[in-house]
Amino acid sequence: MSGKYQEMLITKIKQTTQEWKIAGSVTENELYRFLHGLKGTAGTVGMTDVSEQAEESLNRLEENGIKVFQEAEWKLLLPSFEEPDGFGDENIAGIREVAGMRDDETAVTAAAVATDVPFILIIEQDTDFITKMKTFLEEHQFQVLTAVTAAKGLELYYDMSPDLLIVSMDIPDMNGLTVINQMMKKARKDLTPIILVSSHITDEKRIAAYNLGVLDFIGKPLNENVIVPFIKNRIFQRNTILSQIRNDFLTGALKRDCLDHELQKATRRSGEIEKKSSVLSMLDLDHFKNINDTYGHPKGDEVLQLFAKMFLAQKRPEDKLIRYGGEEFAVIFPDTSYKEAEERIQAFREAFSSYEFASDKGSFHVTFSAGLLEWSGAIHPKEMLESADKALYYAKEQGRNCSIRYDEVVRMKMNEEQLVLIVVDDDELVREMLKDHFEKRGKLGSRSIKVHTFSNGIDFLEGGWYEPGRKYMVLLDGMMPKMDGIEVLVNLREKYGNKNLLISMLTARQGDNEVERALSLGADDYMIKPFNVREVASRIDRMMERVFA
Structure with a gap:
């Protein structure tokens, strides 16, 4: 695959390695950070082999390692790649593919959304469980949002009204069954199925849960052969009952x-x-x-x-x-x-x-x-x-x-509100891809959009971008020089709070402490690199639909 963004990435690799040659060596920490960024970016622009090779090399390094690698050593860890045909030329077809804009892909997407997609909220502190279940359920055409604390889960439940909840009883801030009781108040009204899960089920826990009105209590690990039809069954039963009670008696229209x-x-x-x-x-x-x-x-x-x-x-x-x-x-x-x-x-x-x-x-x-x-x-x-x-x-x-x-x-007679999208990523290629896509798109939902980009967290925090009353969506890279993404996240929440500010972390890591820390410290979502730019845009649309009033 050829294209503008692949050319940019190859140029960046050459520039970086040339700097290392001049310096004569590179530290393990610097090498780790470079490969970590390369893994996500290469996959995003369609260079899958390079992304996979970078991931293999990462497994041989320590993030905070102090070893110094000489040229002969670090060359063995760098992915190999072939320069695309027409390197140096503009290739519009390649750019469209990178941005996720292929005509055949559009047709597939259209077919995929022709039917309603059930929306599931998972509330669970175990990030391995979250990552595995989120990936598994999304592969089976469910839309999934996650929370790692009971407080955040309760907030998302009331804000977003999912079709079904999967809730762990093992979350530390669950406070007994108090949070479940709060969820059941809304669940009874909305007829939302709640599936409780736990690694340690006792008769005492079952009795307490059933007394609150919970119908399903399942032990972990979940049986993947059963859980999908089980969830579909619960959502079908809910929809059947809703259809019988939601019609206006006089006209037959919906209430x-x-x-x-x-x-x-x-x-x-x-x-x-x-x-x-x-x-x-x-x-x-x-x-x-x-x-x-x-x-x-x-x-x-x-x-x-x-x-x-x-x-x-x-x-x-x-x-x-x-x-x-x-x-x-x-x-x-x-x-x-x-x-x-x-x-x-x-x-x-x-x-x-x-x-x-x-x-x-x-x-x-x-x-x-x-x-x-x-x-x-x-x-x-x-x-x-x-x-x-x-x-x-x-x-x-x-x-x-x-x-x-x-x-x-x-x-023109209404004061249309402009949304601000901010991309904070040390990778110029990622910044440019997202900026180009959203500026060409022109809108998030039906609102006009303004796009800002920053190459590091310090410049972002000191950038003077914030205006009270505006609504912001921040895409924040988890690993950056000068100030790490987690530290930037903490500063954002301390300075601006939660109102009118959505934050989604961008990370090439899966199922590790970074995701758990980000969500617990105030991130609203996380996206795994490599990503498809159109999927990112669609995901942002859905988040704002549910959160911004």
Whole structure:
């Protein structure tokens, strides 16, 4: 594979080794850090052999070792590589592949998100267990988020409303079953399955857990042959019960309580692919109060029932109709553009408005107004509703019986909030890849984005980038010169706290103390190098959707 970023990496390797030749030797610590960075970066840009060779060499070194390597020694530890064809030339196809933008990959991704992906939260202090289960479950098409403390797990549970929880009883700050009891309060309302796991199960623990309402208590290690169908079974049972209790009795539409969940599902469904969008539309029956006052409330109920019945008969299976309140409905059109949604709403408008309602006071027709919001990626449900409702207001101002987009004219009257993405990594190649991708993308979710990069933690902390009230996403490399990523993380949390600041650690290590320390010290997520840039963007979208109100 050729490409701009491979050329940059090869140039960096040559420059570094030339410096070592001039110096005559290199310390074990410096060699370890170089290979650690090379392992992640090479894998990210598609040089898999180089990444694997770097990892093999790392296993022969100590991170804080003091040995001095002469040229003949360090050369044996360096990965070998072949310069790509056209080295020194711009290769657009290669750049697209590096960024994860292959046409065939886009098609595969589209197929992968065509169905809803269950979202699982794992609360467990054992990082080996977390890493293994996260990888295993994601390979089986689950979306997984993790927490290494009970406090963080409880916070994520309330913020993100997962479909299922896997919770260890062995976490030190579990405080007996107090945290489980707090989780069960929400679980009873949301019907969220909670699976307790422990390496030391006793009858006493089982009885206490069952008395709190927990249905499943499993011993570790988990049986990988059983756990996937077991989880699917629990999520299926939950969804079956929810479908029986979440419909509005009068109209058959979904209840308002379902709206946030359905918006999140639509976002997960289409947000993975940048070219895909979805549309939320708020519909309001025109002059409905006059219908009740003139023809009576039973006739008004008949209008509502027919409105929902006709829409449910015409919609696609994936479209959702929610009764928002009174005569107002919300409609979610997944994988749909403004134009497509407008065409469907107009076809429904023509059919519904042509229906003649009969009464002892004469016949009448009913129309409706619609406000539309098209979105892709992460955007909070509250903001979606406010935007679509604003468009609905303009539709009524225009005389009703029409559809209005929440377009740029409306956006100019709203103070759109700009998000700031900061990449802190000593590897210039990683910084440039992420910066290029997000600047070309232009947005995170539906919000505009500003990108900053820093080559080390000290410059970042002293960079004067922070503005109170803004929302920030920081991608922080775990291993850097001058100041380690963990130390930068601690400084960030001490100085700015948790509000409006998401931090994701970038690391080439798996299942070691670095991940556990980062999560326990305030990191919101971690990403393993090498990574696919498009997957990083999608993951950031989902995080902001769930966290930023």
